[in-house]
Amino acid sequence: MPRLSKTEIETFFQRLAAANPAPTTELSYGNPYTLLVAVVLSAQATDVGVNKATKPLFAFADTPEKMMALGEAELRDRIKTIGLYRNKAKNVIVLSERLIAEHGGDVPRDRAALEALPGVGRKTANMVLNTAFGEPTIAVDTHIFRVGNRTGLAPGRTPLEVEQKLLKRVPEAYRKDAHHWLILHGRYVCKARKPDCPACVVADICKLKGKTTD
Numbered sequence: 001m002p003r004l005s006k007t008e009i010e011t012f013f014q015r016l017a018a019a020n021p022a023p024t025t026e027l028s029y030g031n032p033y034t035l036l037v038a039v040v041l042s043a044q045a046t047d048v049g050v051n052k053a054t055k056p057l058f059a060f061a062d063t064p065e066k067m068m069a070l071g072e073a074e075l076r077d078r079i080k081t082i083g084l085y086r087n088k089a090k091n092v093i094v095l096s097e098r099l100i101a102e103h104g105g106d107v108p109r110d111r112a113a114l115e116a117l118p119g120v121g122r123k124t125a126n127m128v129l130n131t132a133f134g135e136p137t138i139a140v141d142t143h144i145f146r147v148g149n150r151t152g153l154a155p156g157r158t159p160l161e162v163e164q165k166l167l168k169r170v171p172e173a174y175r176k177d178a179h180h181w182l183i184l185h186g187r188y189v190c191k192a193r194k195p196d197c198p199a200c201v202v203a204d205i206c207k208l209k210g211k212t213t214d
Contacts, residue, residue, distance in 0.1 A: 001152060002207040004151065004169075004207065006169075010171055016182075016185060016201065023180035027054075032128065032133070033062065034054070034058045035107075036095070036107050036117075036132075037067070037092055038050055041054065041079060041092070053081050054079075057075075064095075065096075065100065072090060072093045076089040095117040095119060098117055111129065123140065130176070136167075136176045137179065138167060138175075138182070143185075143187050144162065144186060147185055147186040151208060185200075
């Protein structure tokens with residue numbers, strides 16, 4: 001598949017940045033811990049659905065200690081509108097226990113330590129490192145995987161391959177916010193079933209064949 005040139009990539013991110021100068025996650029959170037929990041809960045669920053459940057939850061339990069006091073049964077009841085809630089509740093309680101025992105109740109700013117927590121994979125770790133700590137990581141979800149391949153920005157067969165190519169190809173000045181720009185672009189413009197090419201700020205440099213016209 002054709003790839004964007006270095007100049008085109010610079011233009012790509014210049015335009016995304018101009019359209020959205022301060023991108024951020026659509027998950028509601030108040031601190032690194034609640035962000036971590038929200039991301040764990042968001043697997044195979046929408047941000048809107050997660051936010052509806054976590055708003056009252058985080059008002060009551062916004063630290064590992066408070067979540068442990070809440071308990072798994074009560075947590076299950078509070079997140080039962082979210083898919084896979086039983087397993088997610090178990091993971092949140094165990095990861096809270098681990099944070100207290102191994103990290104003094106703090107969310108570690110370390111990929112290996114994050115990935116050692118239950119329910120936390122590479123994508124979740126990247127999301128937390130980027131959003132909570134400002135690390136220039138890119139969490140490749142289905143939206144970013146699609147945008148990376150469809151536009152020619154970073155074609156790859158696996159999420160890890162796309163991530164590695166993005167980290168090499170995205171200019172350093174844009175790397176910290178690239179995750180949010182790409183996920184929002186994939187969610188609202190470069191949609192899976194029918195991309196909204198007429199509304200796309202990078203349509204003229206995108207390598208997608210058969211762009212939509214309406």
